[in-house]
Amino acid sequence: MSPAVGPKPCTLFCPNCSQRVTTRVKSKSTTKTHILALILCCLMCWPCACCLYCTKLARNSNHYCPNCKAFVGTYKR
Template identity: 30%
Template sequence: MYKSGPPPPYESPPYAPPGYSQTVGGVPPANANGPTIVTTIVPLGPGSTHTICPHCHAEIDTTTKTEPGMIAYISGVVIALMGCWLGCCLIPCCIDECMDVHHSCPNCKAYLGRYRR
């Protein structure tokens, strides 16, 4: 069973999870890399979004480009299976509600993300 006496000393795990920092004596460790920058994630929508570019740190309105999304391809396959394969199956690729919107920075041209329908 249990031996009498003090409990065994605490052993730290063999690895530390990402973002883990240990404090000693209640004082957080000094950051050797300089100040910490905290960013918030701005949700991307179907239109241009006002945000700060994480690459060039400029305040921007994103540029958008639309491309057919998964819904357009699935709808086209369903239409083709129903017998309308002479071009009607391509109609979903021309409808804005079936398109994914890709956002990029107009300043540094960095890709910022995609809004999926």
């Protein structure tokens, strides 16, 4: 079971290395991001579609342990 994580780095005990760490967060585009971008492009709003990939608005936040680099959890938007 992964710990509850949010959109920003959080302090927790890593389930892999059992150390107290502040997670490293990477944003990742999802299928939802791509579908929203496609819809915006079809509506001739391509600048808005580009913004989806430049901001964290429609992207998930994946949390990783900085010590052992293990995946800790995902915050879905």
